[in-house]
Amino acid sequence: MLKNKKFYIIIVLLLLCSFSAIKIINKKEIPVLNYHEINNDKHSPLAVTTDEFTAQMKYLKEHNYNSITPDQLLDYMQKGKPLPDNPVLITFDDGYVDNYTNAYPVLKQYGLNATIFLISHYIGWQGYLTWPEINEMQNNNITFEGHTYDHPQLSKVKDDNELKRQLHDSKIDLQNHLSYQVDYLAYPYGDYDQHVISLVKEYGYRAAFTVNLGDDAASDDVYTLNRVPVFQIRKHTFFKFWLNLHFPYLMRAKQLLHRPIF
Numbered sequence: 131m132l133k134n135k136k137f138y139i140i141i142v143l144l145l146l147c148s149f150s151a152i153k154i155i156n157k158k159e160i161p162v163l164n165y166h167e168i169n170n171d172k173h174s175p176l177a178v179t180t181d182e183f184t185a186q187m188k189y190l191k192e193h194n195y196n197s198i199t200p201d202q203l204l205d206y207m208q209k210g211k212p213l214p215d216n217p218v219l220i221t222f223d224d225g226y227v228d229n230y231t232n233a234y235p236v237l238k239q240y241g242l243n244a245t246i247f248l249i250s251h252y253i254g255w256q257g258y259l260t261w262p263e264i265n266e267m268q269n270n271n272i273t274f275e276g277h278t279y280d281h282p283q284l285s286k287v288k289d290d291n292e293l294k295r296q297l298h299d300s301k302i303d304l305q306n307h308l309s310y311q312v313d314y315l316a317y318p319y320g321d322y323d324q325h326v327i328s329l330v331k332e333y334g335y336r337a338a339f340t341v342n343l344g345d346d347a348a349s350d351d352v353y354t355l356n357r358v359p360v361f362q363i364r365k366h367t368f369f370k371f372w373l374n375l376h377f378p379y380l381m382r383a384k385q386l387l388h389r390p391i392f
């Protein structure tokens with residue numbers, strides 16, 4: 131009798147484990163790739179070589195990934211709108227000029243769209259995108275969103291007027307040039323705290339992206355969205371890109387031991 135009882139307990143536990151496993155596998159997780167500079171010449175920790183970027187975009191195309199916009203991601207998360215198969219959101223931070231000269235031709239070649247988070251005050255500076263370049267890309271499947279006025283560590287800014295300039299005024303400036311509403315923010319350095327989040331909401335952003343490694347699921351907090359960073363040129367290999375894309379949580383565990391530079 132006791133033996134039978136143990137047998138049933140084991141069966142119930144096995145069933146519970148199987149259901150949990152199915153639930154985890156079925157939970158739709160969307161990778162948000164995060165690039166900065168795409169450049170064969172610069173040996174910046176933020177750069178991925180143009181050759182490697184090309185190989186990664188080719189991989190996405192050949193494996194039937196469909197690039198999506200932040201609106202599609204949020205419509206899925208908040209309204210349950212369906213996404214295409216194998217969705218991926220490709221993002222770039224800071225608005226480097228090589229996003230136009232090196233990344234944009236590759237994205238066009240593979241029919242992929244992308245989102246670039248702009249530092250409003252740096253537009254037109256040496257090494258950064260100009261408005262004519264932004265406007266050309268805007269007409270060819272590239273979306274532009276906010277990355278503050280001049281890229282401070284937001285949790286360290288203690289003056290609310292300064293936070294308003296970073297989060298609100300920069301948003302208005304971008305909107306005036308882009309002629310659409312800027313709804314998304316990428317936190318500089320992935321840095322935020324609860325006060326920053328409350329202002330991000332107050333100034334009308336629909337969601338905000340961190341550099342916390344991981345994919346995004348419908349149940350996640352839209353003001354602390356995960357991304358999959360793809361940079362650190364010297365350590366970067368295609369295999370690492372592949373691992374990050376498919377197993378972000380495994381890479382997150384590894385990253386706890388080695389804090390990234392961004």
Ligand SMILES: [Zn+2]
Nearest residue numbers: 223224318319
């Ligand atoms: Zn940045």
